[in-house]
Amino acid sequence: MKKLVLIMIACIPTLGLLAAEVEPMPADTIVKFNNKSIEVSENGDRMKVKVYEYTDEDGAVENELVFEGHYRNGQSYERRKHFKSLSITIPSWDNKFDPHWAGFGMGFANFSGQNGVNDVDGVSLRSSSSLEYNLNFMEFAYPFSQYRWAVVTGVGLRWSRYRLDMDAHFQEINGITVLVPAPEGISYKTSKLNITSLTVPVLLEWQSTRHRRKTPRLFVSGGVEAVVKTISSSKIIYYDLDGRKRKDKMDRGMNIRPVTMDFLLQFGVGCIGVYAKYSPMGLFEKDKGPKVHPVSLGFHLHI
Template sequence: MKRILFLLSLMLSMTAMAQESIPQDTTVYINGRKININEQNGKIKVKMFNTNALKDSVEDVQVFEGVYLDGRSIERTTIVSLPFVKRKKDNYRFDPHYAGIYFGFNKSADKTFRYSSSLPQINSKSWEWGINLFYGGIAISPDNHWGVTSALGVARIVYKFDNNYGLEKVDGITVCKPAKSGIEYQSSWLRYWAFRLPISLEWQTRLGSDRAFIATGVEAEWRTGIVSRAKYDGDKHTLSNKLNTNPLGLNMLIQAGYRKIGFNARFALTSFFEKNKGPEMYPSSIGLAWYW
């Protein structure tokens, strides 16, 4: 009797072990992918395959494999590059460029963009800086490489003069004249603020790991705080703050760059002073920019 009970218990245990060793497979299809779940010896193995139109899995297009034991993942493999398998390319997204911060040197020119000899300017000390706080753009080509961009910013502009000259208003006309007898200017300058609204046509493309771009367009500006000043006798003095200037101006703007660094150049298309009420002056500048 004892032998019979021993043999019966041995057969039952062998049957249970055999059932545990028999793999239990389940296959499901979700969103065009085949998922194979295999349970054996307490482990659950999950494999995911890309499938073709006939839902036949191919081993070399496996995209995921995981092994789970007691609810924990103990192995994971993801295939990110497969031979002879066409990969979907990301669509190019148009990203407008306008300088976050820019700095440049100014030059007074005539209407033909040549240096204006009517103003004895110190080029190395004539500068401007600006910042664009708001900008945007819209793609206008199917490949998103061409677009129209715009921005809104503010700039500070300074022109320094040489040879003891300064801008003053004489008999209703703005002139650049020497200091009065007995006065020696330590420095003299014209300065103003400008609120700028550019609109440009931009072309951009991916170059290496980042983008290169070039843009050109027009830029409207509203000038304010225009004043002519000079420093002498140890103090700063206002020569004139009513200089017959045009409060509104229009510039041609050119920009180009790579990544976050570039250059910009602007040339005034309208005169800074009112016609026949001041020297010929068309502000221009060229400088570097950092884009964000």
């Protein structure tokens, strides 16, 4: 009997430990993560979930309820107090992709046709004096490949100055744009067709690998360029029979297409590039002017 009592006394601490192990978990649980606190409470068959967000303003820490949910008998009720922000990470293969559209360019402008470049459909240009200027002031790039490819677009302005190499000027007569010869005894010093346009490109661009030494990257891009005409005019400069210098604007509009397009190809190193353009559409509307297609070749300083 005495031995049995001693055994029971020795087992009392062990029973206490077992009782501690099977003690139920507290009904309320709080989990803290970053600046948020998640509180879960259970009362019988009902469970509550609350999410608090901590903010630190002027040294005072405040917690604000941003979400509350109730769950009971398979049904749920949720309430969101406010919605602050949602961050969505968009994958980018080259965050430092520098597109080549914005900047200033200058090139030689001319006309092409079935017989080649210049002297097309009765139109002869002075190639060395026929120029175009490009000012591209807005650009956007959308990289889509780990091999340094991107879609590039933007907005720009173009000033085209076609200088005729003949004593004639463009003018619309009876709805058709024709070359009108200079009056007898008059020789034109300058006869120009001026066009100002808005340009919007859609280009596919590739760039070489970026090196640690920050050497300039090679680039090649090509695509189409929408061209929207804004202003056009025909101007002449000459000396009249009395020897006075005259500047006259002969016509405006002249059936030039309001919207056209160019094929554009450019390549270069760093911020310096060379470009070539060709328009598959005629400069003038169908059957309303000479059948000429604008072409140009020049260089561009990208910024």
